[in-house]
Amino acid sequence: MRKIIKTFILISLFLAASIHTTAEASTTDINELIENAKEIDGSKITIQGEAIGERMTRGEYSWININDGTNAIGIWLKNIDADQVTCYGNYKYIGDTIQITGTFYRACAEHGGEADFHVDSIQVIKTGYEVKEQIPAGKIIISISMMMVAALLLLFYMKKIKN
Amino acid sequence: MADRKSEIKGILLELGLTSFYIGLTFLITLLIMW
Amino acid sequence: MKKKKETYGMQIITYYTGYIIFIVSLLMIIPILSSLVFMEWNTMLDFIISWSIATMVGLLMMIYGIKAKKSGANMQWKHGFSIAAFAWILLTMLCAIPYRLSGHTKSLLDACFDVMSGFTTTGLVLTQDLDHISVGLNMWRHMLTFIGGQGMVVLALTFLTKEIGGAYKMYVGEGKDIELRPNIKGTTRHIWKISLVYLIIGTTILWIAGMMIGMQPITALLHALYMFESSWSTGGFAPNSQNIMYYHSVLYESITMVIFILGSLNFGLHYAIWQGKRKEIVKNIETQSFFVTSFIACVLALAGLAKLNVYPDAVAGFRRVVFNVISAHTTTGLGSIYARQFALEWGDFGILIMILVMLIGGSACSTAGGFKGLRVGIVCKGIVMDVKKLLTSEKSIKVYKYHHIKDRVLDDNVIKSAATIICCYMVLFTIGTLLGTYYGYSFADSAFESASVTGNVGLSIGVTSISMPSAMKVYYIIAMYLGRLEFLSVFAFIGLIAGGIKKVCVKSLRHSS
Numbered sequence: 176m177r178k179i180i181k182t183f184i185l186i187s188l189f190l191a192a193s194i195h196t197t198a199e200a201s202t203t204d205i206n207e208l209i210e211n212a213k214e215i216d217g218s219k220i221t222i223q224g225e226a227i228g229e230r231m232t233r234g235e236y237s238w239i240n241i242n243d244g245t246n247a248i249g250i251w252l253k254n255i256d257a258d259q260v261t262c263y264g265n266y267k268y269i270g271d272t273i274q275i276t277g278t279f280y281r282a283c284a285e286h287g288g289e290a291d292f293h294v295d296s297i298q299v300i301k302t303g304y305e306v307k308e309q310i311p312a313g314k315i316i317i318s319i320s321m322m323m324v325a326a327l328l329l330l331f332y333m334k335k336i337k338n
Numbered sequence: 339m340a341d342r343k344s345e346i347k348g349i350l351l352e353l354g355l356t357s358f359y360i361g362l363t364f365l366i367t368l369l370i371m372w
Numbered sequence: 373m374k375k376k377k378e379t380y381g382m383q384i385i386t387y388y389t390g391y392i393i394f395i396v397s398l399l400m401i402i403p404i405l406s407s408l409v410f411m412e413w414n415t416m417l418d419f420i421i422s423w424s425i426a427t428m429v430g431l432l433m434m435i436y437g438i439k440a441k442k443s444g445a446n447m448q449w450k451h452g453f454s455i456a457a458f459a460w461i462l463l464t465m466l467c468a469i470p471y472r473l474s475g476h477t478k479s480l481l482d483a484c485f486d487v488m489s490g491f492t493t494t495g496l497v498l499t500q501d502l503d504h505i506s507v508g509l510n511m512w513r514h515m516l517t518f519i520g521g522q523g524m525v526v527l528a529l530t531f532l533t534k535e536i537g538g539a540y541k542m543y544v545g546e547g548k549d550i551e552l553r554p555n556i557k558g559t560t561r562h563i564w565k566i567s568l569v570y571l572i573i574g575t576t577i578l579w580i581a582g583m584m585i586g587m588q589p590i591t592a593l594l595h596a597l598y599m600f601e602s603s604w605s606t607g608g609f610a611p612n613s614q615n616i617m618y619y620h621s622v623l624y625e626s627i628t629m630v631i632f633i634l635g636s637l638n639f640g641l642h643y644a645i646w647q648g649k650r651k652e653i654v655k656n657i658e659t660q661s662f663f664v665t666s667f668i669a670c671v672l673a674l675a676g677l678a679k680l681n682v683y684p685d686a687v688a689g690f691r692r693v694v695f696n697v698i699s700a701h702t703t704t705g706l707g708s709i710y711a712r713q714f715a716l717e718w719g720d721f722g723i724l725i726m727i728l729v730m731l732i733g734g735s736a737c738s739t740a741g742g743f744k745g746l747r748v749g750i751v752c753k754g755i756v757m758d759v760k761k762l763l764t765s766e767k768s769i770k771v772y773k774y775h776h777i778k779d780r781v782l783d784d785n786v787i788k789s790a791a792t793i794i795c796c797y798m799v800l801f802t803i804g805t806l807l808g809t810y811y812g813y814s815f816a817d818s819a820f821e822s823a824s825v826t827g828n829v830g831l832s833i834g835v836t837s838i839s840m841p842s843a844m845k846v847y848y849i850i851a852m853y854l855g856r857l858e859f860l861s862v863f864a865f866i867g868l869i870a871g872g873i874k875k876v877c878v879k880s881l882r883h884s885s
């Protein structure tokens with residue numbers, strides 16, 4: 176009985192660990208891709224970043240730009256894969272964090288020599304969200320009072336010019 | 339009216355010549371990198 | 373009698389500098405409205421605060437100098453130049469306030485760097501997290517290059533209600549001297565007309581292109597506006613961190629190339645062509661000079677990079693080499709490769725070609741920087757002239773000419789002025805390179821970045837970053853400023869201040885003795 180329970184626990188732990196590792200394959204920084212472009216050119220690699228701006232569909236494939244904090248790069252993926260990304264980053268939103276595995280090209284022949292990334296598989300790690308704006312009360316007070324002072328100064332100037 | 343016409347012609351000439359120059363550079367690129 | 377003149381001098385400078393500041397700060401209404409439309413409340417308040425501060429500074433200065441305006445005191449060249457130089461310094465600091473308040477810049481120095489980069493249409497960026505920047509702030513950044521390309525003084529002079537004697541002097545102080553019309557107001561209005569007509573045409577074309585490549589209508593319009601302003605002004609800013617690579621589009625790259633080449637041409641040339649003098653485009657020394665140098669540079673760069681097998685085919689060669697070479701030559705600074713790729717993939721030959729074209733620059737009296745094609749053309753023709761003089765008989769007296777809007781005499785004075793300013797740029801470039809190497813950057817990297825700064829280009833090889841030594845940031849700000857205003861007005865301003873300080877010291881010594 177004990178042996179069965181022990182084995183069961185070990186197997187569960189093993190499964191849990193392996194699921195954990197597949198969810199976090201070793202990712203490369205985008206900046207590293209560029210710094211070592213010649214070596215990494217054409218090889219399969221995994222990168223992770225926030226989807227920014229907007230998606231640009233070109234026929235059956237799309238461009239999505241991702242930024243991982245070190246740099247930003249364009250990824251080229253099939254429309255079905257691109258459909259998984261719903262939130263894109265800008266002033267008001269933090270976009271979906273996606274992890275993609277694919278091929279990095281230093282000077283992609285398909286795309287006029289651009290340094291880009293062709294996606295094989297994509298996974299949305301974290302969904303994006305809206306960044307709620309917080310306006311400090313002090314700012315409102317300062318801006319109103321400054322506007323009033325500036326307006327007064329303008330009136331003063333116009334008076335002086337008339338004299 | 340003649341003023342406006344010559345301005346429009348001028349703009350078209352500038353756009354046209356610049357595009358032509360860029361086309362020329364593309365041709366030379368083809369020549370060199372072929 | 374002398375005392376009175378000096379007081380008016382200070383007041384003339386203060387009044388008109390204040391006036392320029394007041395007019396330029398009115399532009400902050402545009403980002404305020406943009407932020408209002410897109411409901412970016414923090415940004416809107418940032419700009420309201422900044423606008424209030426700038427308006428107050430401008431008004432205070434005008435109030436201080438009001439006696440000069442009322443008495444109609446005479447503005448001399450030294451005043452005009454100083455006004456241009458001083459206004460640029462103060463506006464750099466005032467226009468940095470919204471950047472600082474946004475939190476996207478690490479320090480006030482970084483904010484001033486970005487503003488000076490915008491005004492001088494350089495395009496080097498220290499602002500962080502561009503991909504999450506507000507519409508209001510992006511509107512402001514790109515507007516700054518558009519205004520700076522025309523000129524802040526030019527903008528302010530457009531609104532003058534009556535012609536003042538010193539207008540031309542302030543205009544020249546900002547680095548232009550071309551007269552489109554007999555009066556300055558007419559000239560500045562025409563400069564604006566040319567820019568605004570192209571703004572409408574260019575933005576519309578880019579908007580359509582943007583939607584064709586897959587952008588939504590509203591973002592396509594915003595990007596079209598930003599990229600037009602950035603291209604026409606030969607600035608080189610872009611609304612996202614990947615610069616023009618964000619679009620992944622040869623269409624977008626080609627259209628911006630047309631725009632930035634046109635933007636780098638002399639306003640006088642545009643005016644002449646629009647007036648019907650169409651032959652000007654081939655006869656003009658600057659277009660000839662640009663055609664020759666840019667074409668040769670493209671050929672050499674393509675050949676050099678083909679040898680290293682950097683790019684796979686002709687389309688890549690066009691999009692990555694020709695685009696960047698012409699972007700550098702027109703001193704635009706839009707980059708279709710990552711900054712570090714210049715360092716890691718182009719090799720010394722490619723980098724050197726880039727340095728040379730960045731220094732040569734665009735046309736005079738345009739939005740471009742660098743030595744200017746006019747000066748390069750004049751010096752080259754001067755050399756040819758000297759050789760010809762040696763070869764012809766001493767009895768014949770031939771007058772050599774060059775054509776720039778009209779036929780002009782190529783005499784020693786003209787050549788001397790051109791060569792002197794080229795020397796000033798070379799000194800600026802050399803100091804920048806020295807500074808870079810002193811702080812440990814490689815020779816190629818230091819020279820590339822220094823050329824980019826000196827020529828107000830904006831392409832980076834990776835040196836410009838927030839971790840760059842502050843001394844370099846300060847030097848780059850000064851170099852961008854000197855390069856854009858073409859030295860003389862800044863020297864005049866410094867001379868005026870030095871003279872003023874000297875007088876104060878002499879006075880206090882006299883009083884104490």
